[in-house]
Amino acid sequence: MSRTAFVTGATGFLGVNLVEQLCAAGWQVIALHRHTSSTTWLRAFPARTVVGDILDARTLLAAMPADVDAVFHTAADLTTWRARRERQWRTNVEGTWRVLEVAQRRRARAFVYTSAFTAYGLKAEEIHEDTPSAGRFSPRMIERTKAEAERAVRQAAHARFPTAILQPGHLIGRYDRAGYAGLMRDVHRGRWPYVPAGSATFCHAAAVARAHIAAAERAARGTWLLGGADATFAEVVRLIGLVTDREVPGRPTAPWRLRLRARLAVLRASLSRHEPSLTPDRLGVLQKSVRIASDRAERDLGYEPASLRAMLEDTWAWLRAEGLL
Numbered sequence: 068m069s070r071t072a073f074v075t076g077a078t079g080f081l082g083v084n085l086v087e088q089l090c091a092a093g094w095q096v097i098a099l100h101r102h103t104s105s106t107t108w109l110r111a112f113p114a115r116t117v118v119g120d121i122l123d124a125r126t127l128l129a130a131m132p133a134d135v136d137a138v139f140h141t142a143a144d145l146t147t148w149r150a151r152r153e154r155q156w157r158t159n160v161e162g163t164w165r166v167l168e169v170a171q172r173r174r175a176r177a178f179v180y181t182s183a184f185t186a187y188g189l190k191a192e193e194i195h196e197d198t199p200s201a202g203r204f205s206p207r208m209i210e211r212t213k214a215e216a217e218r219a220v221r222q223a224a225h226a227r228f229p230t231a232i233l234q235p236g237h238l239i240g241r242y243d244r245a246g247y248a249g250l251m252r253d254v255h256r257g258r259w260p261y262v263p264a265g266s267a268t269f270c271h272a273a274a275v276a277r278a279h280i281a282a283a284e285r286a287a288r289g290t291w292l293l294g295g296a297d298a299t300f301a302e303v304v305r306l307i308g309l310v311t312d313r314e315v316p317g318r319p320t321a322p323w324r325l326r327l328r329a330r331l332a333v334l335r336a337s338l339s340r341h342e343p344s345l346t347p348d349r350l351g352v353l354q355k356s357v358r359i360a361s362d363r364a365e366r367d368l369g370y371e372p373a374s375l376r377a378m379l380e381d382t383w384a385w386l387r388a389e390g391l392l
Contacts, residue, residue: 071095072283073131073175075121075166076142077114078104081181081235083242084276085139086114092280099130099142108242121162127169137177137283138170145209147349148333148342152208159212160219167223177283178230180220184268184292184359186213186234189352195360196290207348217290224288231282233275235293236359239378240272241385247303248382248391249344254304254313255392261328261345262304263353264319268294269303270361271373271381281368294361295372300353303375310379325350 072089076082077098086109089096096114099121100106106116119126121142131138144151144158163180170178187194188201188210202214217232224230239247253260270293278293298306301319308315329350332343364370373381386392 069093069095070136071097071132072137072139073097073099073135073170074114074139074141075099076140076181077116078106078109079141079143080240080243080246081238081272081275082141083108084240084272085141085279086112088273088276088280090114094136094280097130097132097135099127121166122157124165124169127165128172131169131173131175133173135170135173135175137179138166138175139179139181139279139283140166141181141279142166143181144212146342147207147209147346147352148336149208149346149348150337151342155208155212160215163216163219167219171223171228175228177286178220178223178228179279179282180216180230180232181279182213182217182232182234183209184234184236184294184357185210185352186217188214189355189357192356193358193360194292196292196363207351209348229286229288231287232290233279233282233293233364234290234359235275236268236270236295238272238275239269239375240381242272243382244391247307247379248386250304251307251311251379251383251386252392254307254315255311257313259316260304261320261325262316262318263300263325263350264322265352265354266297266299266356266358268357268359269296269298269375269378270294271378273381274371274373278364278368278370281370285368287367289367291364291368291370292359292361293364293370294359296375296378297358298375299356303379306376306379310376310383322354325354
């Protein structure tokens with residue numbers, strides 16, 4: 068018997084990966100997106116697209132069917148620009164409340180929320196699911212809003228409404244139009260990238276999407292970190308150079324240069340009102356060395372991490388196939 072999934076943020080990087088994996092697994096998919104979002108890549112899959120806003124309970128009620136098998140809430144505002152912090156709070160926290168309320172009214176059988184490892188804050192060098200969360204007290208709004216949204220999800224959980232929270236590391240994979248795909252495009256075009264001094268755990272977007280589906284199918288309750296490949300940002304840039312066959316920097320950029328670059332980017336953004344690609348808050352994440360463990364997800368959800376090179380090659384192949392270089 069076919070199962071029905073309702074996906075918010077369906078046109079986003081992870082959202083498209085999730086829709087692809089759901090359709091491949093035989094789910095009927097209702098993909099929610101804003102009227103301004105491009106559905107170019109969604110159209111490749113047999114999903115029903117609906118226009119709506121996670122802050123508008125009326126449109127959510129109209130779009131979400133009764134007794135839906137699973138609600139996947141991937142929609143999020145991932146900005147690190149402080150000028151957008153009020154918008155980010157509304158989307159990440161208030162938007163999650165709205166989706167939870169409607170999912171309960173529609174008697175959803177499972178609720179899977181996409182959070183991030185940053186919900187723990189970035190004080191610990193190694194994070195596992197039992198690490199005390201300090202995200203609510205972080206000066207960075209992205210960490211604070213993810214932590215607050217997680218609280219809302221946990222408070223909504225009860226016997227008939229199982230909730231799962233998945234916390235990916237740094238996502239890499241196809242359907243990315245900015246992030247590490249943007250870095251690959253810059254390297255391909257001969258733009259010399261900046262290289263932060265930190266390190267992180269990287270995960271493949273397709274594998275993360277499959278873990279979401281496993282959580283829904285098993286009516287999983289709890290929190291799972293999704294990692295896989297631990298590497299410095301210098302190692303990531305070096306691998307991008309190998310995959311794209313381009314020359315890249317051999318060592319990290321001086322921290323003072325990065326701080327200056329971030330401040331200048333924010334100053335220019337205050338004049339142009341276009342979001343900067345580098346901000347002091349984003350730099351604060353990139354200069355940390357944080358490792359996350361995904362043993363629990365591998366055991367409970369059958370999560371299968373990929374190698375860093377495999378993630379980057381998947382991204383590169385997709386960029387070439389789509390003519391995005």
